[in-house]
Amino acid sequence: DTAVSQTPKYLVTQMGNDKSIKCEQNLGHDTMYWYKQDSKKFLKIMFSYNNKELIINETVPNRFSPKSPDKAHLNLHINSLELGDSAVYFCASSHGRGNTIYFGEGSWLTVV
Amino acid sequence: GENVEQHPSTLSVQEGDSAVIKCTYSDSASNYFPWYKQELGKRPQLIIDIRSNVGEKKDQRIAVTLNKTAKHFSLHITETQPEDSAVYFCAAPRGDFNKFYFGSGTKLNVKP
Numbered sequence: 001d002t003a004v005s006q007t008p009k010y011l012v013t014q015m016g017n018d019k020s021i022k023c024e025q026n027l028g029h030d031t032m033y034w035y036k037q038d039s040k041k042f043l044k045i046m047f048s049y050n051n052k053e054l055i056i057n058e059t060v061p062n063r064f065s066p067k068s069p070d071k072a073h074l075n076l077h078i079n080s081l082e083l084g085d086s087a088v089y090f091c092a093s094s095h096g097r098g099n100t101i102y103f104g105e106g107s108w109l110t111v112v
Numbered sequence: 113g114e115n116v117e118q119h120p121s122t123l124s125v126q127e128g129d130s131a132v133i134k135c136t137y138s139d140s141a142s143n144y145f146p147w148y149k150q151e152l153g154k155r156p157q158l159i160i161d162i163r164s165n166v167g168e169k170k171d172q173r174i175a176v177t178l179n180k181t182a183k184h185f186s187l188h189i190t191e192t193q194p195e196d197s198a199v200y201f202c203a204a205p206r207g208d209f210n211k212f213y214f215g216s217g218t219k220l221n222v223k224p
Contacts, residue, residue, distance in 0.1 A: 042216055043214040045212065101158075104155065105155050
């Protein structure tokens with residue numbers, strides 16, 4: 001059983017397109033995240049949701065719009081993709097505050 | 113991560129030697145400090161963590177030490193093996209919610 005699963009794993013798309021990445025966790029966690037890992041391997045938090053409510057939005061362009069239909073799902077929609085959006089996007093989840101974060105397998109986004 | 117400083121950025125050791133990676137955090141309210149290992153093309157995975165009520169924790173060849181006064185914590189790997197080669201990340205929470213910031217990563221290379 002995959003605890004945190006995200007799709008697609010690989011995504012190659014042209015500049016200006018709109019794309020979505022989906023994430024689901026079956027751990028019963030109440031907090032979910034999106035992290036971006038760039039080519040230099042920096043892991044940067046983008047968004048955090050707790051029980052479907054947005055908690056953290058870390059100076060991310062408004063082309064990025066997360067959506068949490070329920071506490072087991074957190075999707076990421078990106079409008080008007082730019083070359084600089086190329087990165088690995090990791091979904092993650094945790095149970096409450098100050099507890100272990102579990103990562104999904106990552107979605108490799110390449111914008112050409 | 114601007115709130116968590118991690119050093120060194122790269123570390124090369126001979127198989128069997130020890131490796132030490134250090135992190136410094138800024139928020140004195142931080143109370144949980146995980147370490148993650150990320151192999152090439154894979155997700156970050158938790159290898160060990162420590163809470164602020166203890167100063168050291170060991171799990172076989174890996175250990176973490178915490179100095180709350182100085183606000184730094186370290187990962188120690190003894191008897192390193194080639195399979196320990198990976199990027200290691202420290203993390204610390206900030207704020208009053210589950211907002212984790214990651215260090216910039218240490219690429220460990222264990223030479224056979």
